[in-house]
Each structure stands twice: as C-alpha cells, then as structure tokens.
Amino acid sequence: MLYKWLHEPLIHFLLIGGLLFLLYGIKNDEVSNNGNLITISSAKINHLATLWEQKMGRPPSANELDGLIQHQIKEDVLYREALAMGLDKGDTVIRRRLAQKLEFITVDIVAQKTPTDAELESYLSEHQQQFQQPSHLDFIQIYLNADKRGGQAQKDAQQLLLDLNTADTRLDLLNIGDPFMFEQRYQDVTEQEISQLFGQGFARDLFKQSQGQWQGPISSGYGLHLVLVERKTSSSQPKLSDVYDKVLKAWKDDQRQRINQSFLQTLKQHYTIIVETPQTTSTQ
Secondary structure, eight states: OHHHHTTOHHHHHHHHHHHHHHHHHHHHHHSOOSTTOOOOOHHHHHHHHHHHHHHHSSOOOHHHHHHHHHHHHHHHHHHHHHHHTTTTTTOHHHHHHHHHHHHTHHHHHHHTOOOOHHHHHHHHHHTHHHHOBOOEEEEEEEEEOHHHHGGGHHHHHHHHHHHHTOTTOOOOGGGSSOOOSSOSEEEEEEHHHHHHHHOHHHHHHHHTSOBSSEEEEEEOSSOEEEEEEEEEEOOBOOOGGGSHHHHHHHHHHHHHHHHHHHHHHHHHTTSOOOOOOOOOOOOO
16 A cells, blocks of 8 residues: 555655755755855855865865855855845756756656556557567678669679579679679668668668578669669567566656656646737738
C-alpha cells in the first residue's frame, strides 16, 4: 500500500510543496526580509565554505572566508536594492530564470526515485517505437560514374550486372567499376547511416533489395551502383538489458515532465488567468 502511495501525483505535489516551504524558510534565514535587516546565517557561511573547498580543494582561510561573506553581503544588498527599484519587472531573462529555478525543483525529486525493473519493462513496452532497433544490413556496392560514361552508363551497368550474376564468371571486385570516395563493403549499417553517405533515395531502394544476388543499378547523387545485400536483419524490439540506460533516462524525463505539468496545473488554480484577444491592425 505504501509503495502505491509513493507513485501517486498527490504525494509528489506534497513533496514539492514541502520542499518549497523548506527553501523559503532557508532563504528567509539567509536574508531576513524584516526591514533593512540582512542576516548571513551560519548555514549560509558553511555553504559558502563548502563551495570554496569543492572548487579549490582546500578549506578557505579566515581572510578568504571573510571575503566570501563580504561578497555575499554585497550581493544581498544589491539584490534588495534592485528589487526595490523594480529592476526585475519586465525583464524577460529574469522572469525565465526564476521560472526555470522553480521548475527544476522537481529534478531532485525524480532523481531520488529509482524505478524497479518491472516499471522500466512496462515503460519499454508502452514506448516500443521509441526504442525499436532499426534494420541493419551488410552490402557491397560497385560504382559507375554516370557523368564519365554518359549515355553508355546504363548499358555498362546491365552488362556488368549480368557478368556478376553469371556462375562461371569470376571478377575481381576491387578492380571493376569506377574509382569512388567511399568504401566498397559496408557491414551492420542502418538505413539512416546509409542515407548520410549515399542519400535517402539510395538507402530506401537498397533496403528493398533481396539478399544473395547482385542487383541494380541504384542511383545516388554520385552515379549508379550495383549492389549485393549479403545479410539483412529486420527491426526488432530490444531487451531491457540492451537499452537499460536509455530507458531509465527516458523514464525519468517523462516523470519529470509529468510532475512539472501537474505541479503547474495545481499552481494555476490559485490564479485568475485572463487571456485577452490581441488587437489586429487592418491593412488597406
């Protein structure tokens, strides 16, 4: 029963709300809002010293710690004066930054929860297309330069295709066809990887070919290609162990997004929101 409650969005809201009050209390402890009083708490001083040690690899000296405190006081004074002058009003950068800081509070909440393998298995099953392993194939290609061969290119391709598929004809694959910048043999490549080299049209046509026989010619932006598909592996659904890290990251991202969205909807209930219709200027 307790495990089920921990998965309820309401529990997440309560955790977020509690964290907000905690942060608010800490902030008030660090910088009091009573008039012009500024208090640099012992907790804040310890935090400054810890940050220094993490960065410098050693604790700060007394003078260095005093410098950190004086810098914090300067920052607090300038921050108070900036707020008093209304410098935060209408500043898109500040508005966006504050909104992001509030939204990022959910990051730690999601990070603290480790999903079970059963939960990840369920997530993987519900998002099969996202993690589906694409088709792979091994193939050999022989290139014919259409620009160089001109109107003879198609005839040369058909004759070479016939020779390649003739059982009693032995051809040295390395010495036939025209010079080409890419490899002649490719192994375990996807359609996307082939598209990046030869173009989408070539990759699409290549994956339509059956394996075990020379076929073509297939056109690319470079010219004509005779191809032999040696092996083809269909797309498949991976096991969780094969894509565990990817599924875990996607699960956490999804949880974070859901909590942020639900949290925002809860906060919206405290406001009356009016969206006016923008004025349009007529053109004549």
